Amino acid sequence: MTRRADLLEAIAAHAVVILAVCFSLYPILWVVSLAFSGSTSLEPQVLPIPIEPTLEPMREVVGATRIEPDGSEIWLFGRQLLNSVVVSIATAVVGISVAIPTAYAFARFEFVGRREGMRLLLATQMFPAVASAVPLFMILEALELLNTRTGLVLCYASTSVPFAVFQLRSAFEAIPIDLEEAAMVDGATRFEAFVRVVLPVARPAIAVTFLFAFMTAYNEFILAATLLDDERAFTLPVVLQRFIGEYDARWDLFAAGAIVVSLPVMLLFYQVQRHMVAGLGAGGVKG
Amino acid sequence: MVSVQAKQLIKRFGETTVLAGVDLDIPDGEFAVLVGPSGCGKSTLLRLLAGLERVSAGTIQFGDRDVTTLEPRERDIAMVFQSYALYPHMSVRKNLEFGLRLRKTDAATMTARVEEVAKMLDISHLLERLPRALSGGQRQRVAMGRAIVRRPALFLFDEPLSNLDPALRAQVRVEIRKLHDQLGVTSVYVTHDQVEAMTLADVLFVLDGGEVQQRGRPIDIYREPANCFVAKFLGSPAMNLSPVELRRESPDQRWFAGQFPVATPTAFAGLETGRRVVAGVRPHDLVLASEGAGDLELDVEVVETLGPELTVHGTLRTQAGPGQAYVAVLPAEHRVTRGDTLALKLEHLHLFDADTKRTLRC
Numbered sequence: 001m002t003r004r005a006d007l008l009e010a011i012a013a014h015a016v017v018i019l020a021v022c023f024s025l026y027p028i029l030w031v032v033s034l035a036f037s038g039s040t041s042l043e044p045q046v047l048p049i050p051i052e053p054t055l056e057p058m059r060e061v062v063g064a065t066r067i068e069p070d071g072s073e074i075w076l077f078g079r080q081l082l083n084s085v086v087v088s089i090a091t092a093v094v095g096i097s098v099a100i101p102t103a104y105a106f107a108r109f110e111f112v113g114r115r116e117g118m119r120l121l122l123a124t125q126m127f128p129a130v131a132s133a134v135p136l137f138m139i140l141e142a143l144e145l146l147n148t149r150t151g152l153v154l155c156y157a158s159t160s161v162p163f164a165v166f167q168l169r170s171a172f173e174a175i176p177i178d179l180e181e182a183a184m185v186d187g188a189t190r191f192e193a194f195v196r197v198v199l200p201v202a203r204p205a206i207a208v209t210f211l212f213a214f215m216t217a218y219n220e221f222i223l224a225a226t227l228l229d230d231e232r233a234f235t236l237p238v239v240l241q242r243f244i245g246e247y248d249a250r251w252d253l254f255a256a257g258a259i260v261v262s263l264p265v266m267l268l269f270y271q272v273q274r275h276m277v278a279g280l281g282a283g284g285v286k287g
Numbered sequence: 288m289v290s291v292q293a294k295q296l297i298k299r300f301g302e303t304t305v306l307a308g309v310d311l312d313i314p315d316g317e318f319a320v321l322v323g324p325s326g327c328g329k330s331t332l333l334r335l336l337a338g339l340e341r342v343s344a345g346t347i348q349f350g351d352r353d354v355t356t357l358e359p360r361e362r363d364i365a366m367v368f369q370s371y372a373l374y375p376h377m378s379v380r381k382n383l384e385f386g387l388r389l390r391k392t393d394a395a396t397m398t399a400r401v402e403e404v405a406k407m408l409d410i411s412h413l414l415e416r417l418p419r420a421l422s423g424g425q426r427q428r429v430a431m432g433r434a435i436v437r438r439p440a441l442f443l444f445d446e447p448l449s450n451l452d453p454a455l456r457a458q459v460r461v462e463i464r465k466l467h468d469q470l471g472v473t474s475v476y477v478t479h480d481q482v483e484a485m486t487l488a489d490v491l492f493v494l495d496g497g498e499v500q501q502r503g504r505p506i507d508i509y510r511e512p513a514n515c516f517v518a519k520f521l522g523s524p525a526m527n528l529s530p531v532e533l534r535r536e537s538p539d540q541r542w543f544a545g546q547f548p549v550a551t552p553t554a555f556a557g558l559e560t561g562r563r564v565v566a567g568v569r570p571h572d573l574v575l576a577s578e579g580a581g582d583l584e585l586d587v588e589v590v591e592t593l594g595p596e597l598t599v600h601g602t603l604r605t606q607a608g609p610g611q612a613y614v615a616v617l618p619a620e621h622r623v624t625r626g627d628t629l630a631l632k633l634e635h636l637h638l639f640d641a642d643t644k645r646t647l648r649c
Contacts, residue, residue, distance in 0.1 A: 179372050182374075
């Protein structure tokens with residue numbers, strides 16, 4: 001009887017999981033099907049299987065080129081992919097570099113304006129990015145940074161810092177201060193204790209925050225669409241959006257583009273997950 | 288190795304005064320224990336010695352070096368934390384090497400010292416493991432090793448045994464004392480456990496309310512507590528304390544503190560009839576007397592058998608009826624049960640002033 005109950009429970013659990021997987025995977029399979037079918041429009045179709053399998057949309061997206069005024073030809077899509085990757089990595093690096101010392105200070109030091117500072121950071125999170133689009137446009141224009149990766153990185157990094165500070169402050173607070181004190185008694189300066197003990201212990205949190213900052217920049221559309229009008233400076237979300245015009249919607253290109261756009265993110269996840277070792281900090285101090 | 292001298296140490300956190308003028312004097316090579324209840328300031332005092340907190344006033348000297356304003360790394364100390372504070376991302380070997388690396392010790396010396404200490408503490412087989420793969424006792428040893436390997440002038444211990452189970456605690460306590468005798472390095476050890484305090488200390492400091500209540504050899508403090516707090520805090524079970532009045536019925540009769548006979552009145556200063564005092568009796572200073580020959584009578588309520596001893600809890604019988612709760616420790620061969628009335632003789636009586644709570648012994 002017990003064995004039968006166990007079996008039924010296992011079947012029920014598997015059924016739920018399989019259903020959940022299908023539910024999550026269906027739209028993705030549908031996009032994949034669209035990317036490899038010859039159809040340019042969205043035709044209602046239950047099974048996500050290409051009607052006439054073809055690599056043409058993929059070739060068209062990836063192979064996009066542009067003839068420069070001087071007659072030379074550049075690989076446009078490659079350049080746009082590079083824009084996205086460079087801007088996102090730079091955003092994450094700049095954001096994290098600013099957020100780490102800030103978060104550590106908020107976590108460990110008593111100073112005038114500490115509480116107000118955290119509230120201010122929280123307040124910045126309440127405004128949607130689009131609210132700052134116009135002022136940012138004007139600032140970048142004044143700095144002659146429109147249509148540049150630097151300009152975009154500056155905008156993205158400044159918006160990624162508050163959240164990163166929140167995330168990292170909690171991570172630093174969770175690290176027992178005994179560890180730093182032990183290091184200082186052992187002969188380290190406060191900075192050495194921070195670099196040699198706190199940062200390695202906080203590595204999983206830093207990895208997650210890095211990934212989050214990267215993803216936010218990588219997926220961002222509104223600011224990019226506002227601040228960029230030269231297609232050579234476009235990032236991938238803007239490129240994708242251009243496939244769906246008012247009069248001419250190329251869903252096959254959009255789907256193919258979406259798949260290519262996902263690849264760097266998957267690669268990054270694969271790389272970063274090594275650092276997200278749960279419980280890295282365990283065992284150092286008695287709980 | 289150094290001596291430790293602290294003069295009039297004051298530490299305030301905002302409005303709160305945690306240490307109110309503490310003097311420490313620890314001779315070179317001695318094992319000093321700071322003992323006191325939670326919140327007495329003992330851990331803060333240790334942190335001041337380590338340089339992890341800044342003094343509000345006062346000076347700290349290690350030998351003839353004034354270290355009051357020095358950073359922890361400049362003090363040549365090592366500390367074992369209550370939480371062990373092992374670096375979780377480093378193997379045991381890396382943990383032990385950490386301090387040596389910071390001091391740019393050459394690789395061969397470093398390896399030799401780590402191996403030596405690992406052997407001394409029996410952790411050689413754990414060197415490549417991460418702290419999370421160790422048991423509580425093993426982590427404690429690694430924390431000790433990390434302190435020893437640096438060969439500092441002063442060891443600081445912040446309740447290092449409080450996370451161990453009782454059996455292991457007793458074992459490690461003995462090992463710590465052995466290591467101290469072997470290395471001869473001056474040590475300051477903070478604990479709230481009076482067994483650790485009594486067994487480990489060469490010199491004991493009893494703290495309460497941010498002040499040193501008494502300094503001395505553990506046995507001297509146990510025998511001659513300076514005030515009611517020390518009397519009550521050290522010794523298990525705690526000393527019985529009774530607020531009473533001194534009297535004697537006529538000039539040639541014996542002195543009594545309440546119903547307790549005062550054996551040697553000449554030993555007490557300024558005795559006068561009617562003076563209010565606190566009479567203190569250690570449970571171990573009560574012995575069973577034959578009926579009618581005792582100084583006190585105890586109505587037994589609870590008897591705890593602890594192998595060689597009985598701890599007898601009861602109520603003191605006075606002329607006016609049942610008195611205060613009292614504890615006596617008697618040899619286990621006596622048959623004592625609930626409801627018995629025991630005649631007890633006093634072997635030693637402590638007298639404290641009722642107002643100042645200080646001892647009346649000269």
